[in-house]
Amino acid sequence: MTPASSILAVGSELLGTTRLDTNSLFLAGELEAIGIRVVRKACVGDDWDDLLAELAFALSRAPLLVVTGGLGPTEDDRTKEAVAAFLGRGLVRDEEILERLRERWRKRGREMPAVNAKQADVVEGAVVLPNRRGTAPGYLLEDAGRTIVLLPGVPWEMKALFTECVLPHLTRGGTPAGVHRRVLKVVGLGESAVEELVRPVYEAHREHDVTILAAAPGEVQLHFSARGTAAEASTVLDALEADFRAAVGPALFGRDDETLEGVVGRLLLDSGLTVALAESCTGGLIASRLTEVPGSSAYFLGGAVTYANAAKVAFAGVSPETLARHGAVSEEVAREMAAGARRLFGTAAGLGVTGIAGPGGGSPEKPVGTVHLALDVAEGPGRHERLVLPGDRSMVRRWTTSAALEMIRGWLIERGDAE
Amino acid sequence: MTPASSILAVGSELLGTTRLDTNSLFLAGELEAIGIRVVRKACVGDDWDDLLAELAFALSRAPLLVVTGGLGPTEDDRTKEAVAAFLGRGLVRDEEILERLRERWRKRGREMPAVNAKQADVVEGAVVLPNRRGTAPGYLLEDAGRTIVLLPGVPWEMKALFTECVLPHLTRGGTPAGVHRRVLKVVGLGESAVEELVRPVYEAHREHDVTILAAAPGEVQLHFSARGTAAEASTVLDALEADFRAAVGPALFGRDDETLEGVVGRLLLDSGLTVALAESCTGGLIASRLTEVPGSSAYFLGGAVTYANAAKVAFAGVSPETLARHGAVSEEVAREMAAGARRLFGTAAGLGVTGIAGPGGGSPEKPVGTVHLALDVAEGPGRHERLVLPGDRSMVRRWTTSAALEMIRGWLIERGDAE
Numbered sequence: 001m002t003p004a005s006s007i008l009a010v011g012s013e014l015l016g017t018t019r020l021d022t023n024s025l026f027l028a029g030e031l032e033a034i035g036i037r038v039v040r041k042a043c044v045g046d047d048w049d050d051l052l053a054e055l056a057f058a059l060s061r062a063p064l065l066v067v068t069g070g071l072g073p074t075e076d077d078r079t080k081e082a083v084a085a086f087l088g089r090g091l092v093r094d095e096e097i098l099e100r101l102r103e104r105w106r107k108r109g110r111e112m113p114a115v116n117a118k119q120a121d122v123v124e125g126a127v128v129l130p131n132r133r134g135t136a137p138g139y140l141l142e143d144a145g146r147t148i149v150l151l152p153g154v155p156w157e158m159k160a161l162f163t164e165c166v167l168p169h170l171t172r173g174g175t176p177a178g179v180h181r182r183v184l185k186v187v188g189l190g191e192s193a194v195e196e197l198v199r200p201v202y203e204a205h206r207e208h209d210v211t212i213l214a215a216a217p218g219e220v221q222l223h224f225s226a227r228g229t230a231a232e233a234s235t236v237l238d239a240l241e242a243d244f245r246a247a248v249g250p251a252l253f254g255r256d257d258e259t260l261e262g263v264v265g266r267l268l269l270d271s272g273l274t275v276a277l278a279e280s281c282t283g284g285l286i287a288s289r290l291t292e293v294p295g296s297s298a299y300f301l302g303g304a305v306t307y308a309n310a311a312k313v314a315f316a317g318v319s320p321e322t323l324a325r326h327g328a329v330s331e332e333v334a335r336e337m338a339a340g341a342r343r344l345f346g347t348a349a350g351l352g353v354t355g356i357a358g359p360g361g362g363s364p365e366k367p368v369g370t371v372h373l374a375l376d377v378a379e380g381p382g383r384h385e386r387l388v389l390p391g392d393r394s395m396v397r398r399w400t401t402s403a404a405l406e407m408i409r410g411w412l413i414e415r416g417d418a419e
Numbered sequence: 420m421t422p423a424s425s426i427l428a429v430g431s432e433l434l435g436t437t438r439l440d441t442n443s444l445f446l447a448g449e450l451e452a453i454g455i456r457v458v459r460k461a462c463v464g465d466d467w468d469d470l471l472a473e474l475a476f477a478l479s480r481a482p483l484l485v486v487t488g489g490l491g492p493t494e495d496d497r498t499k500e501a502v503a504a505f506l507g508r509g510l511v512r513d514e515e516i517l518e519r520l521r522e523r524w525r526k527r528g529r530e531m532p533a534v535n536a537k538q539a540d541v542v543e544g545a546v547v548l549p550n551r552r553g554t555a556p557g558y559l560l561e562d563a564g565r566t567i568v569l570l571p572g573v574p575w576e577m578k579a580l581f582t583e584c585v586l587p588h589l590t591r592g593g594t595p596a597g598v599h600r601r602v603l604k605v606v607g608l609g610e611s612a613v614e615e616l617v618r619p620v621y622e623a624h625r626e627h628d629v630t631i632l633a634a635a636p637g638e639v640q641l642h643f644s645a646r647g648t649a650a651e652a653s654t655v656l657d658a659l660e661a662d663f664r665a666a667v668g669p670a671l672f673g674r675d676d677e678t679l680e681g682v683v684g685r686l687l688l689d690s691g692l693t694v695a696l697a698e699s700c701t702g703g704l705i706a707s708r709l710t711e712v713p714g715s716s717a718y719f720l721g722g723a724v725t726y727a728n729a730a731k732v733a734f735a736g737v738s739p740e741t742l743a744r745h746g747a748v749s750e751e752v753a754r755e756m757a758a759g760a761r762r763l764f765g766t767a768a769g770l771g772v773t774g775i776a777g778p779g780g781g782s783p784e785k786p787v788g789t790v791h792l793a794l795d796v797a798e799g800p801g802r803h804e805r806l807v808l809p810g811d812r813s814m815v816r817r818w819t820t821s822a823a824l825e826m827i828r829g830w831l832i833e834r835g836d837a838e
Contacts, residue, residue, distance in 0.1 A: 015457045017448040017600065018632075018642075020439045029436040038434045039469055042461035050458055050480065057476045061469065181436065213437075223437075277724070283710025284703030287724040291702025294778055294812055302730035304723055305696070305706040311721035311764060315734070345730060359713055393713055 004062035005036045008054055010070035010079050011153060012045035023068045023151075023158055030162060034171055035178035035227075036064060046070065051082040055148075063146045066166075069153030071136035073116040079150055080123055080139070087143050089124040093117070097128065101135055126150075129165035133157045140169060180233035184222040184244055185215070185254045187406045194220045194248065201243040208240060217395045218402025219260070222248075250413060253406070260405045261289045267412040268299035275408060276345030277303030278316035278337035280328065281355035281371060282397050286404045301345045306337065316340035316352065329354050331372050331384050338376035349411060350376045353404055355387075357396045371400050375407050379415075383407055423481035424455045427473055429489035429498050430572060431464035442487045442570075442577055449581060452649075453590055454597035455483060465489065470501040474567075482565045485585075488572030490555035492535040498569055499542055499558070506562050508543040512536070516547065520554060545569075548584035552576045559588060599652035603641040603663060604634070604673045606825045613639045613667065620662040627659060636814045637821025638679070641667075669832060672825070679824045680708045686831040687718035694827060695764030696722030697735035697756035699747065700774035700790060701816050705823045720764045725756065735759035735771065748773050750791050750803050757795035768830060769795045772823055774806075776815045790819050794826050798834075802826055 007028070009021035021043050028038045039062050044054045051070075058065045070079030084091050098120035105112040119136050122128060129138035134157040139150040149166050151158045170176075186194055191214045195202075202210060208226060215221040222244055226236035245252050254263050268275065277287055287303040290296055304315040309328055312318040317340025318333055326332040337352025355371030362368035369389040376382045387403060389396045426447070428440035440462050447457045458481050463473045470489075477484045489498030503510050517539035524531035538555050541547060548557035553576040558569040568585050570577045589595075605613055610633045614621075621629060627645060634640040641663055645655035664671050673682050687694065696706055706722040709715055723734040728747055731737040736759030737752055745751040756771025774790030781787035788808040795801045806822060808815045 015447060015460065017444050017451070020441065020444065022439065025436050025439065028434060032436070039466070040461060040463045040473065041434065042459060044459045047458065053476075053480060054459065057472075061472060279703070282707070283715070283719075284698075284706025284722060284724065285710075287703025287726075288701070288707050288816075291704075291724075291726060292813065292816075296702070297726050300702075301727040302723065302725045302734065303703060304721065304734070305703065305710075306721045307706075307710065307716050308720040308764075314763070315721065315723070344734070345727075394711065397707075397711075 003035075003037065004039045005031055005064035005066065006039055006058045006062045007041040008058050008065060008067045009041070009043045009153070010046065010051065010067060011043070012076070014043040014069075015045050021068070023153065023155055026155070026159055027066055027068075027162065029181070030167065031066075032179040032181075032225075033230075034167070034176040036170070046076040046078060048078065048082065051078065052086055055082060055086045059146050059148070064149075064170075065147070066149045066151065066162075068151045068158055071119070071138075071150060071152050073113070073119050073135070077118075080121060083139075083141065083148060083150065084123045087123070087141065087148075091121040092124055094120050094122045094128065097122070097137060100130075104135060127169075129161050131157055131161055133160050138165060140166065177228050177232070179225050179227055180230060180237065182224045182237045182241060183256050184224070184241060184248075184252055185258065185260070186220045186222070186248055186251050187218060187253050187260055187402050187409075189220060189248075189251050190214075191220050194222070197249070198222070198244055198247045201247045205240060205243065208236065210240070210244075216402070217389075217391065217398035218400075218406075250410070251406075253409060259292075260402060260409070261293050264405050264409050264412070265290070265293040265296055265299065267409060267416075269295075271412060271416065273348040273412070273415075274299050274301050274345075275349045275351060276301050276341040276347040277404075278312075278341040278350065278352045279303060279305050280307060280312065280337070280353060281357045282353050282400050282404070283307060285397055286351070286353065286401045289401050289405065301347050304341060304344070312337060312354075315344070317343060327366070329356055329366050329370055329372060331374065331386065334372035334374035335376065335382070335384060338374040338382065342376045342378075348378065349408065351404055351408060352376070353400060355396070355400060357393045357400075359393060369396050371396070371403070373400070373404055373407055375411055377411060383411065422454075422456065423458045424450055424483035424485065425458055425477045425481045426460040427477050427484060427486045428460070428462045428572070429465065429470065429486060430462070431495070433462040433488075434464055440487070442572065442574055445574070445578055446485055446487075446581065448600070449586065450485075451598040451600075451644075453586070453595040454646075455589070465495040465497060467497065467501065470497065471505055474501060474505045478565050478567070483568075483589075484566070485568045485570065485581075487570045487577055490538070490557075490569060490571050492532070492538050492554070496537075499540060502558075502560065502567060502569065503542045506542070506560065506567075510540040511543055513539050513541045513547065516541070516556060523554060546588075548580050550576055550580055552579050557584060559585065596647050596651070598644050598646055599649060599656065601643045601656045601660060602675050603643070603660060603667075603671055604677065604679070605639045605641070605667055605670050606637060606672050606679055606821050606828075608639060608667075608670050609633075610639055613641070616668070617641070617663055617666045620666045624659060624662065627655065629659070629663075635821070636808075636810065636818035637825075669829070670825075672828060678711075679821060679828070680712050683824050683828050683831070684709070684712040684715055684718065686828060686835075688714075690831060690835065692767040692831070692834075693718050693720050693764075694768045694770060695720050695760040695766040696823075697731075697760040697769065697771045698722060698724050699726060699731065699756070699772060700776045701772050701819050701823070702726060704816055705770070705772065705820045708820050708824065720766050723760060723763070731756065731773075734763070736762060746785070748775055748785050748789055748791060750793065750805065753791035753793035754795065754801070754803060757793040757801065761795045761797075767797065768827065770823055770827060771795070772819060774815070774819060776812045776819075778812060788815050790815070790822070792819070792823055792826055794830055796830060802830065 126139040226233040342350025358368035545558040645652040725731040761769025777787035
């Protein structure tokens with residue numbers, strides 16, 4: 001088992017102002033899961049001397065090197081050439097790869113450009129990793145106890161090649177012990193509030209790797225990792241999850257790939273209930289999050305974006321008197337918007353949101369970040385929450401969407417418990 | 420003038436699965452603008468040997484090294500210590516920094532923890548760069564023709580330190596020639612359509628660096644760069660911009676930091692006109708883009724998210740007959756939604772959108788990605804567009820928002836021209 005590895009991304013565009021090497025995030029996770037630490041990573045352009053120097057240095061720091069990019073057909077693509085030069089090996093044209101490339105072009109009714117033939121050149125002694133998603137194959141080379149993996153830079157191709165061809169090679173000695181991860185997601189609490197809640201279990205699990213992370217406005221994540229085989233790690237992670245779930249309580253809404261809108265959607269589907277919205281300061285953001293979920297039309301009937309006061313009266317059933325007496329940003333208006341949405345769309349629940357997202361519009365009594373959320377339901381008095389949120393316009397709006405979805409979730413959970 | 424530089428980000432979290440070194444994007448732009456190429460960049464954890472090896476290698480590749488991170492108060496923060504060891508220099512406690520640190524803590528009514536005193540240690544001979552946004556100062560070291568800059572990893576602190584302290588040092592020889600950038604933004608055309616349009620001017624400007632980039636669903640960007648002083652580059656970029664604007668035509672909506680929703684908002688403000696929406700497949704996304712702009716309440720009165728067919732009838736004034744005869748995804752329904760939005764909100768224009776975002780709901784006649792957009796206005800027959808968009812649900816929805824904003828923009832431009 002290789003204990004340490006490094007990652008090298010090749011491409012001058014990665015040294016500019018717009019592009020980052022995101023491939024390394026995927027590779028780090030995959031390598032960690034089979035017990036291989038990533039000790040460093042680097043990006044380099046297509047300069048020949050720079051490329052050779054990076055290869056030599058990377059392999060002096062760790063015996064496994066994963067290189068992405070620079071396998072294309074242009075003059076600037078010379079990862080293979082540099083590796084061949086570094087190892088003192090030749091490049092050989094592979095007739096089988098060449099035929100496959102030509103076939104690819106023929107299928108699209110075109111002749112392969114001569115320049116693409118270069119992609120059929122193989123470093124002597126390399127294992128060719130067939131790329132079913134693109135033209136450039138990957139390569140695996142072993143030399144004096146070191147392993148060099150060459151992968152295309154296109155993420156979609158790189159991921160398939162790594163999973164299908166590289167992982168089996170790296171794990172051929174058996175099921176490896178590695179680092180496995182789990183993420184638990186918490187809504188509506190700040191980082192320090194979550195820290196407070198989990199302190200006792202955190203202390204009890206000192207030997208495990210736990211990180212608390214502010215992931216998005218209104219969402220905090222707990223990141224766990226455990227070493228071992230997938231099965232061993234799973235046992236540890238399950239125990240951690242159980243303890244932290246108990247400590248955090250109902251604000252913990254999901255894990256790993258689950259989203260808050262997905263969780264709310266599933267609860268609505270399961271209960272057969274429907275919702276409608278009346279949004280002011282969020283201007284459609286809550287609706288757009290709900291409708292990110294395929295099939296959301298089964299439980300989300302619609303919403304009104306009532307940005308202007310007149311629209312609040314006309315389309316959310318808010319009375320002009322309430323507006324005049326309490327102002328647009330008030331509990332009363334939020335409650336009337338919620339009731340209006342429920343009545344107008346004929347849903348089980350209606351949610352109303354009004355607030356001051358900023359940068360203008362604040363006052364000493366109602367500073368920027370003041371938001372009123374209300375939920376109107378048939379069976380009871382409904383819910384109301386007043387928030388005073390930190391941050392800029394975008395942050396206030398995003399935090400509010402999480403709080404709104406959480407209000408719907410709270411209602412559904414309580415309703416389910418009561419049944 | 421230093422011709423070449425490299426960037427090193429220190430922190431074990433940068434080798435994991437979630438965090439990328441985004442500081443390097445800012446640094447690359449700043450360095451390029453004063454004529455300093457970035458030839459490589461790397462990330463390393465807090466292992467002592469790894470850190471020393473990275474410093475030595477980086478300085479062997481370029482005489483200027485910018486290091487970010489590892490200046491905090493914990494045991495894992497040892498960038499300064501490693502640089503001192505690498506240069507064979509000592510660390511000296513700086514009483515002035517120490518007093519400033521203590522003062523910072525006192526102001527918050529707290530005693531400085533003993534561990535923070537470490538942040539007052541300075542590598543012998545280093546220039547201290549005061550950090551007005553945080554606790555850890557930056558440092559600048561010169562040694563045998565090489566320059567090492569140490570900056571905190573927090574972007575907000577790092578940027579201020581670089582701009583205020585490092586740039587003046589690097590440019591002390593005079594106004595330097597460097598690489599300056601400009602971005603032009605195009606909506607509603609694919610990458611290859613833009614390529615086709617600009618080919619003649621592209622050929623005429625072969626000596627300049629021009630890149631065409633698919634930036635977001637529905638948006639293509641042209642990236643230009645030019646060498647010289649800021650003034651020299653500006654002349655070149657202005658000429659490039661004029662030629663490419665002429666070649667692309669009206670689909671070119673803005674440059675650099677301008678957004679499509681911002682441009683549409685400004686046109687609406689200037690004309691004193693108002694809009695309202697009726698959205699189906701985009702489920703509030705168009706409204707949320709319009710309302711990202713502060714002050715949008717002046718021209719965006721509201722919208723209806725009519726996800727269910729019943730809602731299209733009740734809140735967008737679509738007739739049940741039209742729905743029955745043409746189906747929810749049709750030109751007729753889009754036009755009735757647009758007219759309904761305009762009538763209900765009393766705006767100058769109403770925009771209606773209906774489509775199939777997927778993954779379900781497609782048919783041979785109306786495949787997933789089919790979208791109808793319509794704009795209803797008082798002064799004429801309005802507009803309609805049928806799109807068949809590629810990609811998944813998220814892509815179709817995002818592309819549609821750009822097409823919708825572009826439809827409003829097209830109307831406003833034509834109206835302005837007619838006046």
